[in-house]
Amino acid sequence: MTKRAIVIGSGFGGAVTACRLAQAALAQRAGRAPGARPGANDLTEVILLERGRRYGKDDFPRLQLPESMTSSRDLSSSQRAPDFSRYSWRTDYGLFDARNLGGLMVLQAAGLGGGSLIYANVMLRAPDRVLAQWPAVYSHQNLAQYYDLAEKVLGANVSPGHYPKTKSFVAAVEGLKREVVEVPVAITFPKEPGQREAPRPNRYGKEQGRCNGCGDCVIGCTLHAKNTLDLNYLAQFEAVATTTRDPQIAQVWTMAEATHIEQTAAGFDVHLVRHDQGEAPVIEHADYVFLGAGAIGTTELLMRSRKTLPSANLDALGTRVFGNGDSLGIVFDGKRASTPWSGPTITRAMVYQEPPPSPPGPPAAAAAAGAAPAAAAPLWFMVQDGGIPPTLRRVLGYFHSGMWLGRNRFASPKKTEAVRPSFGPLTDLFLDLPVLSGIFSRRVEPVEKTDEEPSWRRYAPKDFWPLLNTLTATDGALRREIELLDQRVMDRLQSEMGRRYGLASWLPSINKIVNTSVLTESVLGAIRDRFPVLGFLPTADNASTALLKLAVFLLLGHGPSANTDVLLCMGPDHAWTLKLRAGSLRADRDRTGARDDVALYGAQERILRDLAKELHGELRTNPSWTVGQRPVTVHAQGGAGMSPVPAPAGGAVTDDWGRVGTRPGAAALHLYVMDAAGFPTSVGVNPSLTIAAVAEAKVEHFIQNELGMPNWLNAATELRLYPPPPGPPPAAPPFDRLIELQLRKPPAAAVHRAVGIRWHERMDGSAAEDGTGRITRPRSDVCVAGDKRGLHEGRHVSLELDCHIPDLEVFYLERRPTVTLKGKLEIREPSVPAPRPEGEFDCEGRLWLGFWRGRMYTMNYRLNLISPRTQARGQLRGTKFIRDDPGIDSFLDLTTLHTYGTVPGRANPMVGVVRVPLSNFISKQMPTFKLENAQDLNDTGKLWAAARFSQFFFGSLKETFLPELFVKKQALR
Numbered sequence: 001m002t003k004r005a006i007v008i009g010s011g012f013g014g015a016v017t018a019c020r021l022a023q024a025a026l027a028q029r030a031g032r033a034p035g036a037r038p039g040a041n042d043l044t045e046v047i048l049l050e051r052g053r054r055y056g057k058d059d060f061p062r063l064q065l066p067e068s069m070t071s072s073r074d075l076s077s078s079q080r081a082p083d084f085s086r087y088s089w090r091t092d093y094g095l096f097d098a099r100n101l102g103g104l105m106v107l108q109a110a111g112l113g114g115g116s117l118i119y120a121n122v123m124l125r126a127p128d129r130v131l132a133q134w135p136a137v138y139s140h141q142n143l144a145q146y147y148d149l150a151e152k153v154l155g156a157n158v159s160p161g162h163y164p165k166t167k168s169f170v171a172a173v174e175g176l177k178r179e180v181v182e183v184p185v186a187i188t189f190p191k192e193p194g195q196r197e198a199p200r201p202n203r204y205g206k207e208q209g210r211c212n213g214c215g216d217c218v219i220g221c222t223l224h225a226k227n228t229l230d231l232n233y234l235a236q237f238e239a240v241a242t243t244t245r246d247p248q249i250a251q252v253w254t255m256a257e258a259t260h261i262e263q264t265a266a267g268f269d270v271h272l273v274r275h276d277q278g279e280a281p282v283i284e285h286a287d288y289v290f291l292g293a294g295a296i297g298t299t300e301l302l303m304r305s306r307k308t309l310p311s312a313n314l315d316a317l318g319t320r321v322f323g324n325g326d327s328l329g330i331v332f333d334g335k336r337a338s339t340p341w342s343g344p345t346i347t348r349a350m351v352y353q354e355p356p357p358s359p360p361g362p363p364a365a366a367a368a369a370g371a372a373p374a375a376a377a378p379l380w381f382m383v384q385d386g387g388i389p390p391t392l393r394r395v396l397g398y399f400h401s402g403m404w405l406g407r408n409r410f411a412s413p414k415k416t417e418a419v420r421p422s423f424g425p426l427t428d429l430f431l432d433l434p435v436l437s438g439i440f441s442r443r444v445e446p447v448e449k450t451d452e453e454p455s456w457r458r459y460a461p462k463d464f465w466p467l468l469n470t471l472t473a474t475d476g477a478l479r480r481e482i483e484l485l486d487q488r489v490m491d492r493l494q495s496e497m498g499r500r501y502g503l504a505s506w507l508p509s510i511n512k513i514v515n516t517s518v519l520t521e522s523v524l525g526a527i528r529d530r531f532p533v534l535g536f537l538p539t540a541d542n543a544s545t546a547l548l549k550l551a552v553f554l555l556l557g558h559g560p561s562a563n564t565d566v567l568l569c570m571g572p573d574h575a576w577t578l579k580l581r582a583g584s585l586r587a588d589r590d591r592t593g594a595r596d597d598v599a600l601y602g603a604q605e606r607i608l609r610d611l612a613k614e615l616h617g618e619l620r621t622n623p624s625w626t627v628g629q630r631p632v633t634v635h636a637q638g639g640a641g642m643s644p645v646p647a648p649a650g651g652a653v654t655d656d657w658g659r660v661g662t663r664p665g666a667a668a669l670h671l672y673v674m675d676a677a678g679f680p681t682s683v684g685v686n687p688s689l690t691i692a693a694v695a696e697a698k699v700e701h702f703i704q705n706e707l708g709m710p711n712w713l714n715a716a717t718e719l720r721l722y723p724p725p726p727g728p729p730p731a732a733p734p735f736d737r738l739i740e741l742q743l744r745k746p747p748a749a750a751v752h753r754a755v756g757i758r759w760h761e762r763m764d765g766s767a768a769e770d771g772t773g774r775i776t777r778p779r780s781d782v783c784v785a786g787d788k789r790g791l792h793e794g795r796h797v798s799l800e801l802d803c804h805i806p807d808l809e810v811f812y813l814e815r816r817p818t819v820t821l822k823g824k825l826e827i828r829e830p831s832v833p834a835p836r837p838e839g840e841f842d843c844e845g846r847l848w849l850g851f852w853r854g855r856m857y858t859m860n861y862r863l864n865l866i867s868p869r870t871q872a873r874g875q876l877r878g879t880k881f882i883r884d885d886p887g888i889d890s891f892l893d894l895t896t897l898h899t900y901g902t903v904p905g906r907a908n909p910m911v912g913v914v915r916v917p918l919s920n921f922i923s924k925q926m927p928t929f930k931l932e933n934a935q936d937l938n939d940t941g942k943l944w945a946a947a948r949f950s951q952f953f954f955g956s957l958k959e960t961f962l963p964e965l966f967v968k969k970q971a972l973r
Contacts, residue, residue, distance in 0.1 A: 002038045002042055002043075002044040002045070003041065003042065003043045003044065003045075003287040003288065003707075004043075004044070004045040004046075004047070004285065004286050004287050004288075005021055005043060005045070005046045005047070005286060005287065005288040005289075005290065006046075006047045006049060006268075006270050006284060006286040006288070006289050006290070007021070007046065007047070007048045007049065007290045007292060007674075008049045008258045008270070008289065008290065008291050008292060008293050008298075008301070009049070009050065009114060009291065009292035009293035009294060009297060009298070009675065010048055010050040010112050010113055010114050010229065010234060010252075010292070011109075011113070011114025011115045011116065011229070011292055011293075011294055011675060011691070012114065012115065012116065012229065012292075012675065012676075012688050012691035012692045012695065013291075013292035013674035013675025013676065013678075013691050013692075013694075013695045014048065014050075014114065014290070014291075014292025014293070014674065014675065015113070015114065015116075015229040015233040015234050015237070015292070016150070016233055016674070016692050016695035016696055016699060017290045017292060017672075017674045017695055017698075017699045018046060018048045018233075018234070018237045018250070018290075019233040019234065019236045019237045020696070020699040020700065020703065020714055020717070021043060021046045021290075021699065021703070022046045022236075022237050022240040022241075022249060022250040023236070023240060023717050023721070024043060024703045024707055024709060024712060025042070025043040025044060025045075025046060025240070025249055025250075026240050026243065026244060026249065027709070027712070027717075028042045028043060028707070028709070029042075029044075029244065029249075039708075041706070041707050041708045042707075043288075043707060044248070044249065045248050045249060045251070046237075046249065046250050046251070047251045047253060047284065047286075048234075048237065048250075048251065048252050048253065049253050049256045049257075049258055049270070049272060050111070050112045050114075050252065050253065050254045050255075050256065051093075051110055051255065051256065051257035051258075051275070051293075052089070052093065052095070052109070052110030052111035052112065052254065052255070053086070053093065053095075053110075053111055053112070053254055053255060054111070054112040054230075054252075054254045055095070055111050055112065055113070055117060055220060055230075057209075057221070057222050057223065057224045058222060059086075059220075060086075060095065060117075060216075060219060060220025060221075060222060061085060061086035061087045061094060061095055061219070061220070062219075062391065063087070063391055063392075089110045093110070093255065093275055094110070095109060095110060095111055095117065095118065095219075095220065096108075096109065096110075096118070097109065097110050099296055099585070101296075101578070101585055101586055101587035102586040102587055102588065103576070103586075103587045103588050103589065103630060104323060104576055104587035104630065104631055104632075104633065105624060105630060105631070105632040105633070106296050106323075106632075106633055106634075106636050107632065107633070107634045108294050108296065108297070108634070108636070112230055112234065112252065112254055113228045113229040113230040113234065114229065114292075114294065115294070115688065116186075116226075116228040116229040116230075116688070117220055117228055118217075118218050118219065118220065119217075119218070119634075119686075119688055120185075120217055120218060120344075120345035120346045120686070121185040121186045121187050121217060121226055121227070121344065121345070121346070122183055122184070122185055122186075122346050122384075122685075122686035122688065122689075123151060123154060123156040123184040123185060123186055123686075123688070123689045123735065124183065124184070124685040124686050124689060124735075124738065124739060125147050125685075125689060125690065125693075125735070125736060125738070125739070125740075126683040126684070126685060126687075126690050126739075127684070127685070127739045127740045127743050128140050128740055129377070129743065130572065130681060130682075130683050130684055131143065132645070133644050133645050133680065133681045134642070134644065134645065134680055134681065135642055135643065135645065135656040135680070136645075137656050137657075137697070138656075138694065138697070140740075142697075143693055143694070143697065144736065145715060146693040146694070146696040146697045146700075146714075147689065147690075147693045147736065148715075148736075149693070149696055149714060149715045149718060150689055150692035150693045150696055151184075151689065151735065152718070153232050153233060153692075153718065154186045154227050154232060154233075154689070154692065155186050155187075155188065155227040155232075156184035156185070156186060156733065156735055157184065157185060157186075157187060157188070157189055157733075158182045158183075158184060158185075158733070159182075159183070159185055159187065159189070159343070159344050159347040159348075160189065160193040160347075161347070161348075162193050162194075163213060163342060163343030163344075163347060164336070164337050164338050164339045164342070164343075165338045165339060165340045165342070165343055165347070165385055165387060165565065165566075166343065166347045166348055166385060167336075168334065168336050168337075168338040168385075168565055168615065169338075169347075169348050169385035169565065169567075170348060171336075171614070172565075172611045172614040172615050173348075173350045173383075173611070173614075175614035176610055176611070176614060176751070178350055178352070179350070179351075179742065180348050180349075180350060181348065181349040181350065181351060181738055181739070181742065182347075182348060182738075183346055183347060183348060183349045183384065183738075184733065184735045184738075185344055185346065185347070186226065186227040187211050187217075187225055187226055187227065187344055188202075188208050188209070188210055188211065188225050188226075188227060189210060189211050189225075190210040190211070195210075196210075196212075197209075197210045199223075199224070202227075202231060202232070203722050204231065204232050204235040204236055204239070204722070205235065205239070206224070206230075206231040206232075206235050207224065208223075208224045208225060208227075208231060209223035209224050209225050210223070210225055211223070211225040211344065212225070213342050213343045213344070214342070214390075215340075215341045215342050215343060215344075215345070215387050215388065215389050215390055216389045216390075216391075217344055217345040217387070217389075218345050218387075218388075218389065219389050219391075219392070233692075234252070236721070237250050237252070238250060238252060253274075254276070255274060255275040255276035255277075256272050256273070256274055256275070256276075256282075257272060257273050257275060258270055258271065258272045258293070258301060259271045259272060259273060259301075259304065260301065260304045260305040260308055261289060261301065261302075261305040261308065261309060261671070262305070262308040262309075263308060263309045263310060263311060263312070263669070264285070266285070266287075267285060267286055267287040267288075267670070268285070268286050268287075268289050268670075268671065269283050269284070269285055269286075270283070270284045270285075270286055270289060271283055272284065287670060288670045288671075288672070288706075289670070289671050289672070290672045290674050290699075291640075291671070291672065291673050291674060291675065291677065292674045292675040292695070293675070293677075294636065294675060294676065294677070295321065295636040295637050295638060295639050295675065295676045295677040295679075296578075296585070296636050296639070296677075297677075298639065298640055298673055298675055298677035299317065299318055299321070299578055299639030299640050299677050300578075300580075300585050302314060302317055302640055302653075302660075303317060303318065303578070303580050303585075304580070309660075309669075309671070310663075310666075311662050311663055311666035311667065311669055312660050312661070312662060312663070312669060312671065313651070313653075313660075313661040313662055313663050314653060314660075315650065315651060316641075316648075316650045316651045316652055316653050317639070317640055317653050318577055318578035318579055318639055319575065319577055319638075319639075319648075319650055320575045320638045320639070320641050320644070320648070320680065320681075321575060321576040321577065321578050321587065321636065321637070321638045321639045322572075322573055322574075322575060322576070322636070322637045322638045322679070322681070322682035323573055323576065323631050323633035323635070323636060323682075324570050324571070324572075324573060324633055324635035324636070324637060324682050324683070324684065324687065325381055325569065325570050325571035325572060325573040325597070325600050325601070325604070325682065325684065326568075326569070326570050326631065326632065326633040326634060326635055327568075327569040327570075327601055327604050327605075327621070327622060327625060327631070328386070328566070328567070328568055328569070328621075328622045328632070329566075329567045329569070329604075329605075329608040329612075329619055329620065329621050329622070330396055330399045330400075330560070330564060330565070330566055330567070330619070330620045331564065331565040331567065331608075331611070331612045331615045331617040331618065331619050331620075332400060332560060332561070332563075332564055332617055332618045332620060333561060333563055333564075333617050333618055334563045334564070334565055334615040334616055334617035335563070335615065335616040335617070336563060336615075337562040337563055338562065338563060338564055338565045339562045339564075340385075340386060340387045340388055340393075340564060340565065340566045341387065341388055341389060341390040341393050342387075342390075343387060344387065345386065345387040345388075346384045346385060346386065346387070346568065346686075347385055348384070348385050349382050349383065349384040349385075350382065350383045350384075351380065351381075351382055351739055351742035351743060352380065352381055352382070352383060352603075352607050352750070353378045353379060353380035353381075353743060353747040353748075354378060354379055354380075354603060354747045354748065354749045354750065355378055355379075355747050355749070356377060356378055356379060378747045379571075379599065379600060379603055380571055380572070380684070380743060380747075381569055381570060381571025381572075381600065381603070381604055381684065382569065382570055382571060382684070382685060382739070383567055383568070383569050383604075383607060383608070383611065384567070384568045384569075384570075385565070385566070385567065385568075386565075386566030386567060386568040387566060388566060393559065393560060394559045396559070396560045396564065396566070397557040397558055397559050397560065398557065398623070399557070399620040399621075399622065399623065400557030400558060400560070400620055401557040401623070402557060404623045404626070404627055405940060405944070406938060406940035406941055406944070407623070407626055407627055407940075407941065407944045408620050408621045408622070408623045408626040408627060409618065409619070409620055409937075409938065409940075409941060410605075410608075410609050410612060410618070410619040410620075410621070410936045410937065410941070411618040411619070411936055411938055563617065564617075565611075565615055565617065567608055567611060569604040569607075569608070570635060570684065570685065570686070571600060571604070571682075571684045572600075572681065572682045572683075572684040573597050573600055573631075573682050574589070574596045574597050574600075575589065575638070576588065576589045577589060578639055594629075594813050595810055595813040595814055595815075597631070598629075598807075598809045598810050598812075598813050599807070599810055601625060601631070601809075602754050602807055602809050602810065603750065605621060606750040606751075606752040606753060606754060607750045607752075608621065609750075609752040609936060610750050610751045610752055612936075613751070613752075613936070619936075635676075635686065635687050636676065637676040637677070637679040637682055637683065637687060638676070638677065638679050638680070638681075638682070639653075639677045640653040640654060640660075640673045640677040640678060641653060641654065641673075641677065641678050641679055641680045642654050642655065642656055642658075642678055642679075642680045643656075643680060644680035644681050645680075652680070653673065653678075654672070654673050654678055657672075657698050657701045657702070658672040658673050658674055658678055658698040658702075659671070659672055660672070660673065670706070672698065672702065674695045674698055674699070675691055675695070676691050678694070678698075679694075685739055696714050699714070700712065700713065700714045752933065752936070753806075753932075753933040754806060754807035754808070754809070754810070754933060755807075755808055755809075755931060755932070755933050755934050755937070755945055756804065756805050756806045756807055756808060756931070756932045756933060757804075757805050757808060757929060757930065757931055757932065757945075757949055758802065758803065758804050758805075758928075758929075758930050758932055759802075759803050759925065759928045759929040759930070760800070760801070760802055760803070760924075760925065760928040761799075761800075761801045761803055761916065761925055762798065762799070762800045762801075762916065762920060762924065762925070763798070763799045763801075763895075763897055763914035763915055763916050764796070764797070764798045764799075764914055764915065764917070765787060765790075765796075765797050765798075765897075765899075765912055765913045765914030765915055766786075766787050766788075766789075766790030766791040766795055766796060766797060766912050766913070767786055767787065767790040767795060767797045767827070767899065767910045767911060767912025767913075767914075768786040768787075768789035768790040768793060768795060768910070768911065768912060769906060769907075769908040769909070769910055769911075770782065770786060770900075770908055770909050770910070770911045771908045773908075775900065775909075775911070776900075777877060777879075777900055778877055778878055778879040778898040778899060778900040778911075779898070779900075780881055780898050782900075782911050783898035783899060783900065783911050783912060783913050784898070784913060785911075786910070786911035786912040786913070787912045787913035790912050793830060794829075794830035795827065795828070795829055795830065796827070796828040797825070797826070797827050797828075797899075797910075797912055797914055798825075798826045798828075798914070799823065799824075799825050799826075799843075799897075799914050800823045800824050800826075801821045801822065801823035801843075802821070802822050802823055803819050803820070803821055803847070804819065804820045804821075804822075805819055805820075806820070808945060808948070808949060812948075812952055815851075816848040816849065816850065816851075817848060817849045817851075817952075818846050818847070818848045818849075819846065819847040819848070820845075820846055821843070821844065821845050821846060821847055821861065821863060822843070822844045823843055824840065824841065824842060824843060825840070825841045825843050825863070825865060825876065826839060826840050826841075827839045827840075827903070827910075840868065841865040841866060841867055841868075841874070841903070841904070842865070842866045842867075842868055843863040843864065843865050843866070843876065844863065844864055844866075845861065845862045845863035845864050845876075846861075846862055847859060847860065847861050847862075848860050856882050857881075857882050858879055858880065858881060858882060859879065859880035859882070859897075860877075860878070860879050861876070861877065861878035861879070861897065861899075862875070862876075862877050862878075863875065863876040863877075863878075863901075865901070865903065865904065867904045867905070870904065870905075872904035872905065873904065874901060874902045874903050874904045875901060875902055876899060876900075876901035876902075876903075877899070877900050877901060878897040878898060878899040878900070878914075879897070879898050880895075880896060880897055880898070881896075881898065895915055895916035895918075895921060896913060896914075896915050897913065897914050897915070898913055899911065899912055899913065899914060929946075931945055931946065
């Protein structure tokens, strides 16, 4: 009985798997006697399914513009609107597939060759500290041979250093006294920089040109200078069919998208859709199925197959998904020309690591007892010089857009005063309401609706209620309404633009290709349809051009000059969870993971600020993260992974060799995960070489153990089929320890530090000893009674504290946001006979905030007391109770601290109350609030930081203290 294998996906995992399976099938055929029938384990048919197209070097999409918009023959088109053909998978089965997963944005490719068609060609190995968290079979020592093999097939060379962007990046890194790493890339370069060489066949018979530095790496290389998978691994796969003259042994089906997999008694039925055959549904049987559709594609395919794979243990499916810490920054207007639209996308890198951050939250009991805390791993990541295709250079203006209100902007102190915003704050604020809605909203759990009505309904005409409901809603209704409005506008424009040109309305010079009156009327008409009360809105034909120019500026800002540097960051990040909700894939994670990634992205931001200072330019970070805290990744990993070390409580989806696990009592499945979906952790570097190396190891194990070929070695097969050329072998480049050697050096912190805030707080009150022994924490009734007794006895207590938040972004995402405290406690006694009890103590500790469903309900203080004279120790605990009592008491709640403490020299605990007088709060405490490490923030940036900090404290109190302005949620009480 012969065997049939189906490989889904042609990226680094799928291409390697298909290539080696076809070569094994060829070896099995060659080992049979002439005329003999295939054996029971013989593999006779391998089908590679790819949902995208096959791209030749002249087939890659290029943005075609109307003749009135360009003078370039290569870009000119006779069409009225830009031609986006083959750009987007969603509109034309194109090359790029952007997945909006809610909390995470993922960019991936669709085409024969997968991500290799648009990747930046980087060939880096995962460092030891990453592989130490993987199963032992993937240790550096075991995986080295597969890294060597994949590197040999894919090719790895060092880019020349003569490109302006490379020189600019190297100068900035060396200015920081750090080391530059020459990144290996899978590109075929000419022997001499700038030399023109005729295309010639590579070792697999595919004709390749030589890199000319055009900058088009990430939109498809028209010279075939990139060593993409269709020129090596997939070339070998298709060569098997040519050698045997049997097209069945190695088949490539493009435009064939697998929808789900069904388990049968004899194997699997793979359900797919043929996009090139009128969306025809097809079912293909397979004995073995290998998944290589990318981390997101493989995970989603398994999720859609849960019910049809009853034997598969998929309990952990969708957990441990990683974005690889991808982030992006643009440095505008530097001191030297960089021209990031020339040269390979990535040529050089810098490795950065720093000591681990302090653990958040209140002090642990072990720490309070003097025990040493557990050692945490240093935080590390890479920074790489980046590039962009010349035709897409205007996209960089998105980072410079006025709609971000300067929130993503960091400028050198010398340039800050000279830069002026192009629009006033009211204009920007109005146009950016959806963004502000996301920034100023702490995530709140769903609450029950009540029949109570907001007070404005007593005064507003009923016709205005739908509009006012939308504007005052606190559950994101405004953002959703704007999204619906946008869709209504696009629906109205279908007759003018056509579906495939939906993005064209945001392009520059839109007035040349779109009837501006139609566009303006579409927007105003959609608003009038939704809210009839606004029927008075005019059709402002004469204002159309100005509005369109304003919209283009707000979205794209202005185009970059040649003095622009693109900086890419990546590093080990923390896990997301993927789930199918109403048929759509969504990514989410708990607050701990979000907080830890804020620490990672914050460190990346600090080193980017350092580099921007060396480049003498203005840094603009990715607004998707800075404004909306939503990462964008091109290196998604995990979701159907192996078990990391130590093993997680939830288990793993696959075993060490990629086989999907089975339920207890079920027979083993021949279903394998071969791509980055099987990674147990994030690799922290560009993952393509690791995906290929791990796939080489997995498929070799499969051939040896499942196909009954114990002597099979992928490396030996490669050497036999493609022997090295005659002559002395070239010197092996030392690419294997590039990152590891950098990480073994002592960590060093960035010059810039996270933006934080400091203030000084003084509280005064009274306290008395509690001799009952019945309480161990602050309790309002006991503390108030102690306050009254202390006042009667004349015992005054004062507390002076310096309050510090070192990183505001991490602070906002902590489950229990924490403030560090340091100061003095003084207890002044009435006149008593000597010896007097000791009255002054140094204190140090933390304040953390308690939240429930988005509402702050406590502020908890914990201070360790030390006597300067005797070094005796004690502890003071305090709580501010945030609650809506009758009367106007909000200020008292926020400034009244109920205290309980064990004070050195006293037999009984002290209980009482200390307060901040209103006059002191306004005249003394408020002026002490100061931002720190904000030297490169302009006034707008400082205003953002201060406003967000204020909103965090006071915005969460609106449900408690402003019941007349908002509908009170009884479910929160």
